[in-house]
Structure formats: structure tokens, C-alpha cells
Amino acid sequence: MDLKDRFFGAIMGSGIGDALGAPTEFCKEAEIPNLFGKRVVDYYSNRAFQLGEVTDDTQMMFCIARSLINSKDINLNEIADNFIYWYKKDGRGCGRLCRNAIKELKKGVPPTEAGYNAWLLTEKKSAGNGGVMRNACVPLFFMNDFDKLIKSTEDICKITHYDPRCVLSCKAHSVAMYALLHDKNPYDLVMANCSGIDTEFDEILNEAKNKKIIDYVLDEDNMGYTYLAILVGLSAIFNYDNFEEPIFDIVNKGGDADTNAAVAGGLLGAKYGINAIPKYLVEKFYNYDECLDIANKLYENHK
Numbered sequence: 001m002d003l004k005d006r007f008f009g010a011i012m013g014s015g016i017g018d019a020l021g022a023p024t025e026f027c028k029e030a031e032i033p034n035l036f037g038k039r040v041v042d043y044y045s046n047r048a049f050q051l052g053e054v055t056d057d058t059q060m061m062f063c064i065a066r067s068l069i070n071s072k073d074i075n076l077n078e079i080a081d082n083f084i085y086w087y088k089k090d091g092r093g094c095g096r097l098c099r100n101a102i103k104e105l106k107k108g109v110p111p112t113e114a115g116y117n118a119w120l121l122t123e124k125k126s127a128g129n130g131g132v133m134r135n136a137c138v139p140l141f142f143m144n145d146f147d148k149l150i151k152s153t154e155d156i157c158k159i160t161h162y163d164p165r166c167v168l169s170c171k172a173h174s175v176a177m178y179a180l181l182h183d184k185n186p187y188d189l190v191m192a193n194c195s196g197i198d199t200e201f202d203e204i205l206n207e208a209k210n211k212k213i214i215d216y217v218l219d220e221d222n223m224g225y226t227y228l229a230i231l232v233g234l235s236a237i238f239n240y241d242n243f244e245e246p247i248f249d250i251v252n253k254g255g256d257a258d259t260n261a262a263v264a265g266g267l268l269g270a271k272y273g274i275n276a277i278p279k280y281l282v283e284k285f286y287n288y289d290e291c292l293d294i295a296n297k298l299y300e301n302h303k
């Protein structure tokens with residue numbers, strides 16, 4: 001497959017997953033058929049968002065992508081400034097840990113310390129999915145330099161999400177997407193680079209390999225946990241041969257559906273390319289132009 005198709009698939013897939021999951025976010029799986037009249041297989045308008053519009057997951061990914069494109073390198077201060085600007089201007093859906101880190105950044109705390117300070121406020125307990133949800137542009141930008149990809153992935157995550165589990169989730173996401181972009185086996189590469197660090201993650205990786213999304217419970221109290229998001233994302237690329245089945249399985253599971261579908265959508269888009277995303281979802285996608293522009297610039301930059 002054309003590499004350009006993978007770039008466009010990763011950015012559009014992440015954004016479209018986010019937009020599809022937004023209406024069922026925080027829903028209980030059992031209540032979704034009643035609330036929507038059937039299984040959800042399309043966009044629904046929802047609270048403060050337009051039909052087919054992305055949420056904080058993709059908006060924060062745009063913040064990172066615009067800085068990578070503008071600086072042609074990693075620039076943590078610029079990414080931090082973009083986060084602050086987005087938070088002031090919009091900020092819809094921003095989680096508590098992320099909000100606290102952005103408040104630190106606004107006070108002038110450097111991006112290398114803001115995430116740690118916010119994590120301390122949670123007594124080093126919070127390991128939310130806010131780092132991994134916005135990561136899709138990072139492996140695209142650094143696809144030609146694996147070591148720099150890993151270091152950059154970790155540093156960008158830590159601006160707001162310092163917990164080692166958040167950092168390892170982002171690393172696994174970057175490694176999996178790197179594998180897909182280079183026609184390598186994502187399971188093997190994630191196994192080689194991310195296992196043996198945390199036994200809980202090793203179990204997640206094993207579970208993702210052997211279990212389809214339909215068999216997971218995603219709507220309980222731990223719905224925003226970073227390992228749940230990467231588990232679902234990896235399961236989507238390990239166990240399915242198309243874009244829409246795993247994405248709609250995720251959306252109809254409720255819980256943190258937009259983030260789970262953004263993580264899986266980016267990986268599935270990189271695996272199967274833009275043409276694997278159903279046309280009706282691409283045509284009605286509210287943020288199509290912005291995603292197209294960013295995917296284009298990331299692709300042009302990589303060459």
C-alpha cells in the first residue's frame with residue numbers, strides 16, 4: 001500500500017474514531033441500544049459538539065502536529081503553548097489531570113515539569129488515557145528515526161501525563177504504528193520494545209493478542225485508564241481485517257468511547273489506509289479539511 005494512504009488513514013482514522021465515539025462516551029454498554037434506537041453505526045450530534053465533530057483527543061493531536069510541522073522537529077515549549085491556546089479557546093472534554101498540567105504550564109512551569117507536578121497532585125496514582133489518545137501524528141512525523149520517535153513520544157506524553165503507564169502506552173502506540181508504516185508485524189515489534197517493563201502491560205499485550213473487542217468490558221469505573229485504551233487499540237489491529245467492525249464494536253461498548261476509538265482508529269487507518277474507511281464516514285466528517293491539511297503536511301515533511 002501507498003505510504004500516503006497510511007498517513008491519511010492514520011490521521012483521518014483517529015479523528016473519525018473520536019467523532020464516532022463522542023456520543024456514546026460515558027454511556028453504559030447496556031443502555032446504548034435504547035438511547036440510540038439501535039446499534040450505533042454513524043455520527044450523532046451530542047451535547048456541545050457538531051455532528052461528526054472531533055473532541056479534545058483530536059484537538060490536542062492537532063496541537064502536537066502543528067508544532068511538529070511548524071518547527072520541523074520536536075519543540076516541547078511550542079506544543080505546550082499550543083495546548084494552552086487550545087485550552088483557553090476551546091478546552092471542551094479536557095480531563096482533570098490534563099487540565100492541572102495545563103494550569104502549571106500557564107503559570108510558567110516548563111513542559112518537562114508540568115506533567116510531573118499534576119501527577120503529584122494525584123499522589124502519583126492517575127494514569128489516564130490523555131497521552132495516548134493524541135499520539136497518532138508522532139509516529140508519522142518520526143517514522144524515519146526509531147530512537148528519536150521513542151524519545152519524542154515519551155517526552156510529549158509527559159508534558160501532561162507523567163505516570164510510567166501513560167508513557168508506556170504511548171510508546172506501544174508509536175511502536176505499533178511504526179511497524180505498520182514499515183510493513184512490519186506490530187505485535188512482534190511491540191513485544192520486542194515494550195514487554196518486560198511492567199508485568200501488567202505484559203498481560204495487556206497478551207490479552208490484546210487473543211481477545212476481540214466484543215469480549216471486553218469498557219464501561220466500568222476504570223474507563224479512562226490508559227492501559228484500557230492501548231489494549232483496545234492493539235486488539236483492533238491484531239484481531240480484525242477491516243476498519244469499521246472494531247471501531248463500531250468500540251463505540252457500542254460505551255465508557256471512554258471517543259478516546260478508545262481514536263486510539264484504535266489511528267492504528268487501523270495506518271494499517272488499512274484511508275480507502276478502508278467507509279466513504280459515508282469520510283464525507284460527513286466535520287473536521288475533514290483540517291485532518292486533510294495536517295496529513296498532507298506530515299506526509300510532505302517526511303519525504
Ligand SMILES: [Mg+2]
Pocket residue numbers: 055056057093258259
Ligand atoms: Mg474526548
